[in-house]
Amino acid sequence: MNFSRVAGLLCAASLAAVLAGPVYAQSKVVKIGAVFPLSGNAASAGIHAKAAIETAMDIINNAHPELGNFPLAKDAGLSGLGGAKVDVVFADNQGSPATGQNQALRLITEEKVVALTGAYQSGITLTASAIAEKYGIPFVNGESVAANLTERGFKWFFRTTPIASDFAKLYHDFLKDMKAAGAKTDSVAIIHENTEYGTSVASVIAAAFKEQGQPIALDIAYSANTTDVQSQVLQLKEKKPDVVIMVSYASDAILFAKTMKALDYKPPMIIADDSGFSDPSFIKAVGKISQGVFNRSSWSLGAPGSVTYIINELYKKKSGDDMDDTAARQMQAFFVLVDAINRAGSTEPAKIQAALKATDLKADQLMIGYKGVKFDAKGQNTLASGVVIQLQDGEHYVAVWPKANAAAAPVIPYKGW
Amino acid sequence: MRRFLWPTIVLVLVIAYPLLFTTPFQQRLGALILLYAIIASAWNIVGGYAGQVSVGHVVFFGCGAYAAMGAYAHFALSPLVGIPAGIVVSVLIAAVVGVPTLRLSGHYFSMATIAVSELVRLIVTNVDYLGAAVGLSGPTVPRNVFDMSFTSALPYYYLFLATLLITLGITWWMTSSRMGFYLRAIRDSERAARSLGAPASRIKLYAFMLSAGLTSVGGSLYAMMFGFIDPESGLGILISVKMLIMAALGGAGLLFGPLIGAAILVPLEEISNNLLGGKGAGLTFVVYGAIIVLLARFQPGGILTLLNRLWARRRTSRSSVTAEGASHAP
């Protein structure tokens, strides 16, 4: 491999990009960058995210009258920019904060994207958004939950997803209701993996429950991507908690489901924290032996003919799977970003930033179950929320709580297999 | 003076690179090559010259990176302060780890270093002071120039280049000293070296400590550039493997081997990711893996060995002087 030739190619490519810049502006294409884990351990999530964003692109760029008043759907392209089309450049963060940052830099400086979205893992969102901040490019995140992301005083970072403190409150309120309905919810155990996701979510939940006067009875941490979870399941089996809250990625979630069956352990109630338990792989692989697991989600499929149902059909054509919560939150973040660009009527970063700050989407303008989208001074969506869903038939999650959003009544105890 | 001609030309080209290739990504790519060249060259001291294949060098990398980020996160100091702190800690760790593990032969040493680095990673994942699983981040909006948080890659490029030159200088000085002589003897046959009176254990330990300190500097520089460190990116086994394969690919035990390895692998990785990564089909690593396999298959001694041999052949054909480079040929 001749390095100077490669460098030369790179140089030529960037030159071409510079020359092509004004041409693009004329043909009205808005370029947005998306950084996701498209290889490595989290690739399954990244590839679903990619399908979700491609689906969103289809909805935005082509006329979809069947989606009714859903923002950006009716006409082809962006009305605020004279029908301009949206083009997304995807990049692979390879599960590395360094690669994520390199790719964000490339998207900004070589691909000339006007805004960024991504990057799934909180650590990578952190490094990638740091580059966006330095270059003054808006970064809209829809799925990373680490609390510190919005505590950095960034001016160009916006996050639409609910974060750990929101889930903690959701779980607590849900359990309170279930207790009122006659379920036993006195001792709550948390089992979580020990990467940044599991640790931070579990500690926030534990703190929130303690604050409400109901400390967590048993807290089991384990290393992610483990080879075996028998001991953890046996610990639960011995302590017999009334409720088990599980925070796991897909690989471990599958192992837990299989091991629980092998060891014949069924807690009265399982609440899964999204992520692995929402992954389509989980439902396909072990859904039938995890019937009745509760999960939090901001996404629900809805009735046939509804906006969400149609979006899911479009998504299914791209990815082969039903839409899961993580992909849906990513898709929503992308819609929020494109909506801001549309309202800004410009691809100038500062104008997009101003439009994002002014975002005030109502619940009926979203494809996801948030109460709305409105950012606070730190860039966090203050109206993000979720519902509790349940895998009743082992194939599809249905919304069961709160009652206003419920499609079915919650079923207890946990059925398993 | 002819032997200095080519190194001088190369040095001038390296210094001029970011002025010739001016886009931010090209400059960053240059900086990345130098960064990996630093850590691979540091690894080369113990892995190449002493022949002790450490697969746990990421521990020292992590020390430097955590020291730099810790200085900022805990004491609001410049990450630069972390450089000496990282060196001290990693040299100490090298001494403590080196004494028992360097006794081990061949692959047992490699496995022991893997175990040590995994152990450190697992422990750090549970230490809140070091950010546990969440990691430590550096300044994004710099307070002053000493926060080492730049938008352009240019300052990093020249900082890394200076560090690389120092690393290579130290390596060169070491190899041309008595220590280098001992190291080569140990690599070829430790038993023979011992029987001839070389203090093998002590020399290996010194090399290990020197290598650890330099690796740590590389770790600190990495953290400054990316502004973030967590157990996976700072202590993951993949970084140890990268140091090793860059040195091996370029030519382990040769002064410029790791630099050449980095100059091939880093662009290969970045460019294949740029071109193929966005498709999400895993093709990046199919290409990357296949190229590594081919290089290992057809040039097991490293690229530099091949260059040296070609160079030597050209020289012998021009004049009948015996080529120096021939001693490197396998």
Next chain:
Amino acid sequence: MSTILVQVIVGGLLLGAVYALFSSGLTLIWGMMNIINFAHGDFVMLGMYVAFVVYTLLGAGPLVGVPLAALVLATLGVIVYFGLIRSVMKGPMLAQILGTFGLALLLRYAVFWGFGANFMTLPENIVGGTFDVFGIRIQASRLLAGVVALLVTWGLHLLLTRTSLGSKMLAVSEDSMAAQLMGIRPDTMQAIAWAIAAAATGIAGALIATFFYIAPTVGETLAIVAFVTVSLGGFGSIPGALVAGLLIGVIESLSAYLIGAVYKDIVVYSLFLLVLWFRPQGLMGKM
């Protein structure tokens, strides 16, 4: 002893047997040729995918999947030997690491390309359900893997110690030049060793697939366990891999249950380093 504790230990032994199973191939290669195969975990992964394909296309379980995995992997082993290993063995040890690391990426992402990144599984009771013996639950699929682990270990051990093929292989590993003078062709012997080792690894993969998830990156998770198992047992010692595998399985399970799951690997690595301190050649390795 409480039932739960017995269950933990039984679970650990069954897990350990699986560790031993997927390590036996690695130790064979390592001992014979002094090569670290960084692609070993990905060989296991390929075995798992063979089992998956067999199930998807033919609806068949391990009865078909295991022999087929052995066959496919043995073929791959021979190809890898002649295509890569034979050349890198002429170079320094680093070239072996370089070559097999590249091979690992190539195999892992070729599968990723073909099958996608989704996690997959075989049906729950493809081997049979779970027995209940005096309150101790034993999964049929894990038991099968454990029994096969013992058989494979025993078989490999017999092969190396009791057959002429085995003595020829050992002769090559000890002194390839001398063996050649005796009329043994080192190339053939080493290719056979690769075929056998890869077949054993394929069997391991096909069996693990019956109770584990299947994904392109699963090899990474398993490889490091195999490395520790093999070096704890002693490079090249097949009984050593069995003992070390069982030991690690039980220690992992017990420490996860008694101390906490995040500490189990810390305990295993510490113990491993401690063993190397006192026995630098591993538990059953030769100096």
